[in-house]
Amino acid sequence: MYNLRLLRLLRHSVITKSAGRALTHSPPCRLLASHHKRRPQLGAVPSDQLDQLKADYLDRRSELSNEDWHRVRNILTDSYKYINGSNVDAVVLGLCSSAEKLPLAKSYLSYLQAQGIEPNAATLGRLLRVYNAAYHTRTLSDEEQAEIVHICDTLQGAHETLDASSCEHLIHGLVATKQHWQRAVPLLDMMKVTSAPSVAAYSTLAAKAFSAEQPELAWRLLEEMLQARKLPKCEVYLAHLAQSAQQAQTLGAQLERLLLFLERHDIVISDLVAQQLLALAQRLPQQLQVTATRLDRMGKCGACQQHLQHVAISDAQFAELRESFLAKVLIRNDVFQKSTPQEVARFKQYVEQTAPYDCVIDGLNVAYSTGNKKPPQQLAKLLATVVRYFKERRKRVLVLGRQHMRNWSKPAMQYIQNNASVFLTNNLTHDDPFLLYATLHSGQDTDFFSRDLMRSHAFLLGSELKAVFRRWQQEHQYSLVTQTQTGQIIVKEPIRYRLSAHKVGNVWHVPCCEAYTPNPPESFEVPEKWLCLSIAQNVV
Numbered sequence: 001m002y003n004l005r006l007l008r009l010l011r012h013s014v015i016t017k018s019a020g021r022a023l024t025h026s027p028p029c030r031l032l033a034s035h036h037k038r039r040p041q042l043g044a045v046p047s048d049q050l051d052q053l054k055a056d057y058l059d060r061r062s063e064l065s066n067e068d069w070h071r072v073r074n075i076l077t078d079s080y081k082y083i084n085g086s087n088v089d090a091v092v093l094g095l096c097s098s099a100e101k102l103p104l105a106k107s108y109l110s111y112l113q114a115q116g117i118e119p120n121a122a123t124l125g126r127l128l129r130v131y132n133a134a135y136h137t138r139t140l141s142d143e144e145q146a147e148i149v150h151i152c153d154t155l156q157g158a159h160e161t162l163d164a165s166s167c168e169h170l171i172h173g174l175v176a177t178k179q180h181w182q183r184a185v186p187l188l189d190m191m192k193v194t195s196a197p198s199v200a201a202y203s204t205l206a207a208k209a210f211s212a213e214q215p216e217l218a219w220r221l222l223e224e225m226l227q228a229r230k231l232p233k234c235e236v237y238l239a240h241l242a243q244s245a246q247q248a249q250t251l252g253a254q255l256e257r258l259l260l261f262l263e264r265h266d267i268v269i270s271d272l273v274a275q276q277l278l279a280l281a282q283r284l285p286q287q288l289q290v291t292a293t294r295l296d297r298m299g300k301c302g303a304c305q306q307h308l309q310h311v312a313i314s315d316a317q318f319a320e321l322r323e324s325f326l327a328k329v330l331i332r333n334d335v336f337q338k339s340t341p342q343e344v345a346r347f348k349q350y351v352e353q354t355a356p357y358d359c360v361i362d363g364l365n366v367a368y369s370t371g372n373k374k375p376p377q378q379l380a381k382l383l384a385t386v387v388r389y390f391k392e393r394r395k396r397v398l399v400l401g402r403q404h405m406r407n408w409s410k411p412a413m414q415y416i417q418n419n420a421s422v423f424l425t426n427n428l429t430h431d432d433p434f435l436l437y438a439t440l441h442s443g444q445d446t447d448f449f450s451r452d453l454m455r456s457h458a459f460l461l462g463s464e465l466k467a468v469f470r471r472w473q474q475e476h477q478y479s480l481v482t483q484t485q486t487g488q489i490i491v492k493e494p495i496r497y498r499l500s501a502h503k504v505g506n507v508w509h510v511p512c513c514e515a516y517t518p519n520p521p522e523s524f525e526v527p528e529k530w531l532c533l534s535i536a537q538n539v540v
Contacts, residue, residue, distance in 0.1 A: 049079065050095070058095060063107035066114055089119055093126035099133040102144075121159075124151050125169030132204075135176035145177040152183070162187070164195040171201050175208040184208075185217070199230045199518055206232065207239035215243075215254075219261075226265050227463060234516050237273045245280055251287055252535045259508050259533075262501040265463070266470055268520065274512045274531055281533075291532045299497030303532035306504045308497040311475045315444065317468045321461075322440040325469075328460050339425065347423060347434055354398065354421045356442035359390050359478070361420070362435050362450040363401035369451055369480040380405075380412035385489050386449060386480065391419045398423065398438055400431050432457060439476065447476040447494070453522050474499065474524045495524055508533040 057064060057072050064072070069092075076083045076091055083091055089112065096105040105127055112119055119127075131148050134140060140148075152170050155162065162170070167187045174184040184205055191197045202225040209218035218240070222232055237258070244254035262269065269277075274292070281290035293303035300307050313321070366386050367379035383399070390397050397420035405413065405424060416422060425434065432452055439448040454473060458466045474495060481490040501510045511527035513520070 054095060058101070058104060062103040064104070064111070066111050069108055069111040070115075086120065087122065089117070090122040090126050093123060093130065097126070097130055097133060099130075099137040102130050102134045105130045121155055121162075121166050124155060125166055127151065128169045128173030132172040132176050140176055145179075148173045148177055149180050152180075161193060162190060164191045164193075164197075167191040168198060168201045172204055175204050181208050181212060182214075188221075196228060196230075197225075199225070199233060202230060203233035203236050207235045210236065210239040210243050213243065215240075219257075222261070223463075229459065231267070231516075231518055231520065234270050234272050237269065238276055241273075241276050241280060245283070248284070248287065251284065255288070255535055259501055259503075259510065262510065263503075264467060266467060266500045268500075268511045268513045268527060270516045271512060271514055271529070272516070274510075274529070277510075277531060277533065287536045289534045293530050293532045294528065295526065295530060299495075301504075301507075301509060301530070301532050304504075304507050306507060308509055309502050309504055311471050311496055311498045312444075313468055313471050313475075318440075318444050318472065321465060321468050321472060324461055324465055325436060325440055325457075328462075339430070343425060347425070348437075350423050351398075351438050351441050355438065356396070357398045357421070357438065357446055358395035360398045360400065360435055360439045360442070360446065360448045361386060361390075362431050362448070362452065363399045363405060364431060365450045365452060366480060370483055376407065377409040377412070380408035380416075381487075382483060382489075384412040384415045385483070385487065386491075387416050387420050389489060389491060390449075397421070400425070400435055400438070402426070402431075447478055449478040449480075451479045455522060471498070477524070495526060499524060499526060506534055506537065508535075 053072065053075060057068060072092060073088055076088050077085065089108075092108055093105050096102075096108065109119065109127065112123075128148065128151060131140065131144065134144075152173055155166060155170060159166075167190050171184040171187050174187075175181045188197050188201060188205060191201065202221055206218045206221040206225075209215070209221065218236070222236065225232060240254070240258055244251050244258075247254070261267070277288075277290050278292065281288045291303040293301055295301060295308065298307065361383075363383055367383045370382065387397055387399065399416055399420045399422045401422065401424045403424050403426055423434075425431065432450075432454060435448055435450060436454070436457060439446050454469075458469045458473070461469050477494055479492045481492050483489050499511060501508060503509075508531075510531040510533055512529040512531060513527060
């Protein structure tokens with residue numbers, strides 16, 4: 001059976017070998033070989049063959065004989081050309097990755113010990129992941145936690161600097177311990193030497209910090225990962241709610257902080273988190289009321305009958321957004337790489353002379369909305385139809401385009417020039433900064449027409465202004481849905497109420513989605529499901 005004596009022998013062997021290498025090679029820091037080589041991915045193995053292997057040897061088993069393990073090892077190395085003696089052990093433990101297979105994984109380590117085979121870093125890392133899987137289903141015993149610590153000591157003792165993958169394995173192992181989990185915090189910084197820490201690494205550590213009553217560390221990690229454009233996993237919020245529920249005197253304040261966090265970062269919670277909030281309200285009805293609800297077309301909550309808050313930003317926020325956009329987005333080196341200072345100056349002067357507008361249209365974006373392989377005549381006609389849409393509504397329009405559009409259909413382009421202001425940039429210029437500058441310069445009431453989600457521009461503004469930008473964008477962005485066979489256009493108009501978590505009076509409205517996704521769509525679609533949530537005032 002896998003035991004602490006094996007780990008001590010393992011650690012001594014690895015350190016001795018590493019020390020021997022250091023006499024002949026003396027780099028400033030030693031990286032694991034896995035930093036340079038791609039590790040085997042189980043997904044590359046045909047699933048039907050793996051299923052058969054697991055059914056024959058691994059399912060419903062807590063240990064195998066040495067003969068059976070030898071047979072499993074040989075099947076893998078003989079059947080798959082990319083599985084060999086150096087990576088087969090990690091592959092085997094990958095097949096034992098579920099929580100109930102921890103005894104089986106330890107049985108395999110005992111087999112390796114009996115064969116005199118030294119597990120490498122990838123193998124031990126996979127074993128730590130199995131411990132972590134078990135930790136999520138039950139409390140690990142003191143002996144199991146000690147085994148985790150010895151594995152981590154072995155790996156860290158043998159290598160001054162670990163690669164990102166090994167760091168992540170260690171983080172997942174250490175969070176399964178009660179006394180040593182904080183050793184994972186500096187490993188997160190070590191990951192940054194070779195790559196950005198993953199969503200999983202951030203999330204599992206933040207969740208542990210909440211569970212271990214270290215909320216400030218957890219919030220710091222959450223802010224850091226969102227600054228890196230990584231969305232926390234559900235386990236973080238579940239850990240926060242579980243810990244908050246144990247402290248009735250601070251429950252309201254902790255929930256309020258969570259909801260403000262969701263609001264600030266425009267986060268939509270999953271059904272899993274929503275169900276936990278509903279269950280918490282059932283347990284503590286005097287402190288928390290939560291109802292699953294939906295909105296009508298005008299943004300009225302079906303539970304409390306209140307209308308959601310208007311999405312508009314304040315005059316002060318708009319002024320700050322306009323000023324920051326000019327500094328952080330328009331006047332940047334990468335803008336001038338696709339344009340010139342002279343063109344930017346010419347455009348700004350044109351806007352000064354012709355603004356304000358009711359709507360600024362991205363001409364190429366509109367023209368290519370239904371496909372970019374259509375003849376110029378059709379492209380020009382579609383753009384003219386969009387200009388007519390606003391002209392019929394007595395709107396003053398600016399169309400941004402490129403010089404090559406002068407060669408498009410004369411009648412359609414003539415209609416556009418007669419009914420809108422037109423500014424054509426050179427053919428390599430990025431249109432978006434010009435579009436947003438003209439819209440912002442024209443004031444709070446100006447809209448723009450484009451299908452572009454403007455993600456990169458929002459990111460450049462920083463986390464605080466990004467939220468303001470998104471609200472402004474939601475209120476002012478029109479886009480083309482489609483054009484019918486008869487030539488009519490279907491336009492998506494802005495949604496005027498807020499789509500993120502926010503408070504109306506003393507009631508929070510929280511949007512929900514089916515399941516967590518690391519890269520949720522940033523389009524402005526109304527979530528079908530919401531929570532209507534109120535916290536008793538005496539517990540906030």
